[in-house]
Amino acid sequence: MxxxxxxxxxxxxxxxxxxxxxxxxxxxxxxxxxxxxxxxxxxxxxxxxxxNPLAMGLLKQTTGMIGVIVPDVVTHFYASIIAGIESLARKKGYFVVIASSGESYEKEVEAVENLVKARVDGLIVCLSRETQTYHHFEKIIEQNIPLVFFDRVCLEDRVSCVTADNIDASKRIVHHFKNQGYKRIAFISGPRHLNISKERLAGYMEGLNEAGYPFSPELVEQCNLSLESAKSAMSRLLQLPNPPDAVFGINDTVAFGAMKGIKERKLRIPEDIGLVGFTDEFHATVVEPPLTSITHPTFKIGQEAAKQFFKRMKHQDTHHVSILKTNLIERASSVRNS
Structure with missing residues (x-):
């Protein structure tokens, strides 16, 4: 045989x-x-x-599989969220099938199609940085296939979503910089269409207002979330007639790119310029100087996403937006006043 x-x-x-x-x-x-x-x-x-779980699933109209799509499977951020999803899925007798979009819209569409063909019972997804149209997800909704988004989300009025409190986190970064004596704070954002870009920019602007600092449009730069793009954004900020004395990146990869750009200019961190990241990857603790960052409750995000998924399995018409609190972990990259 x-x-x-x-x-x-x-x-x-x-x-x-x-x-x-x-x-x-x-x-x-x-x-x-x-x-x-x-x-x-x-x-x-x-x-x-x-x-054979697939054959049994066809009889029961369920396979016990959840498709999980993430932008990458390398970073601790996504690995920890997947672990959170798996922890609850296992208790319910389910297992997860993981696909990476590689930050590509086309690969994301392909992953959705392949997972649906594999008869997963539903999807838990973090959008790629390229995703601006949602036809592939609207088809899933029309087919009544359970769907949950986390971190980078869309269609919040129709689909359950789990996000961090991005506005509060960005405000906290601005207040931290003010407490450390920084006066001119810049923000390196991601693609404009992403919810994390919009929310973290809104928090940055609210934080400036609360701190009594004026908003200067030239201090907001965009990048595509890659290291090189972030480094270029940092270089543009440093070439301003009145450059920033502090900057925070939309995620840690962006902050690492900014760090590279700052060091190439022979500027000192945090003496000449303060730096803060967002997501608190493992590398934040091993770069020099160690990076101050917003830490997400990643495992909890995964568990909450799975929880919303199983709620949707039971009640087809339900959807809920969960917003989880974050913490600011202070390290040497932004601390001048000890």
Missing amino acids: GNRYISLKDLANELNVSISTVSRALKDHPDISVEMRQKVKKLAQERNYSP
């Missing part, structure tokens, strides 16, 4: 009985004789038979 899976049909053919007899024997059905039950179980063990 080669390396293919042994099926109920294979066992039934070998024993010259019906598939239903084999199925019921494996479940110890009282209608099947003890002798036949023992014979079926013995053969199943010899042939290394194990139930």
